[in-house]
Amino acid sequence: MATRLFRILDAFSSERSALTLSAISRHSGLALTTTHRLVGELASWGALERDSQGKYRIGLRMYELAALAPRGPVLREVAMPFLGDLYEATHQNVQLGVLDGLEVVFVERLSGREAVRVVSRVGGRLPLHATGVGLILLAHAEHAVQEAVLDAPLKRFTSKTIATPQQLRRVLAEVRRNGFVISDGQIELSNLSVAAPVHDETDTVAAALSVVVPSRGADPRALIPAVRAAARGISRALGSPRALALPASARREAASRAAPPSRTREESLGDAE
Structure with missing residues (x-):
């Protein structure tokens, strides 16, 4: 059952964002009667939506699930x-x-x-x-x-x-x-x-x-x-x-800022005197 549902969803792509029932059947490799029943279940759940031309698209419910990834x-x-x-x-x-x-x-x-x-x-x-x-x-x-x-x-x-x-x-x-x-x-x-x-x-x-x-x-x-x-x-x-x-x-920059300044040669000679 789950495998066939995935095959229906997998029929959609960026090039095939809207499909008729017969097109879903063809791309999923499922019988038209099986496709009709499963598409109806997916549409009822919100995974698919039917537009004004009778074509199906991925529904907002799938977007809601994807947002959890x-x-x-x-x-x-x-x-x-x-x-x-x-x-x-x-x-x-x-x-x-x-x-x-x-x-x-x-x-x-x-x-x-x-x-x-x-x-x-x-x-x-x-x-x-x-x-x-x-x-x-x-x-x-x-x-x-x-x-x-x-x-x-x-x-x-x-x-x-x-x-x-x-x-x-x-x-x-x-x-x-x-x-x-x-x-x-x-x-x-x-x-x-x-x-x-x-x-x-x-x-x-x-x-x-x-x-x-x-x-x-x-x-x-x-x-x-x-x-x-x-x-x-x-x-x-x-x-x-x-x-x-x-x-x-x-x-290295932080270390150089924290280190005491190097003494000049004149300062060292002055200490020696």
Whole structure:
């Protein structure tokens, strides 16, 4: 019973947001009579809604349930001030994604009228190997997840898409070493992204943050400090111990302020006299 209900809900997508009863039957692979009965039950509960044209859409009850997901709206609420600051600094696409299976799911995206066009959307999915946020999440994922992605065919979107396991392993090692990634032209040749990890209260990478800008004329390395600062701010708000600790540069600065001033050679000679 539950499996058939899930098959009906799975018939909907961003490209198929409104479906007739026969279309739901066709995409779910269920008999029309079974579809009619189950769609009626889902509509009564609020999981589906019927519009004025007789087509069905996902209902608000599903949105209410999604709001309870800790990696969705809760994470989004914590992250929004930092996403907003990064957007104001760049006026480009700012994205927040989480790992789900072997894909990245985008839980938030801020975009302006002048921002470069992107294929991602809130609630949308993309492969881990071909996106900045995906590479961050994959680099810090469990070994079994990494191997599953490396063993599967790597879908090529452009001539710059990572297409071999050897190349992907090398990039993932660089991500772990550097703490950020620049993904240039992997989904669309006209775009590049800079991404960094977001840590939770256990210091586990719970999400990844990125900014997507036009490839032409962009200086991605100039964006790294802002992206990492935003990711660190979200991590701090989530209670990450490593984010709450002072970075090495700040520790050195604090130590230099606390240390007594060094004495000049003349002062030392004066003491000796």
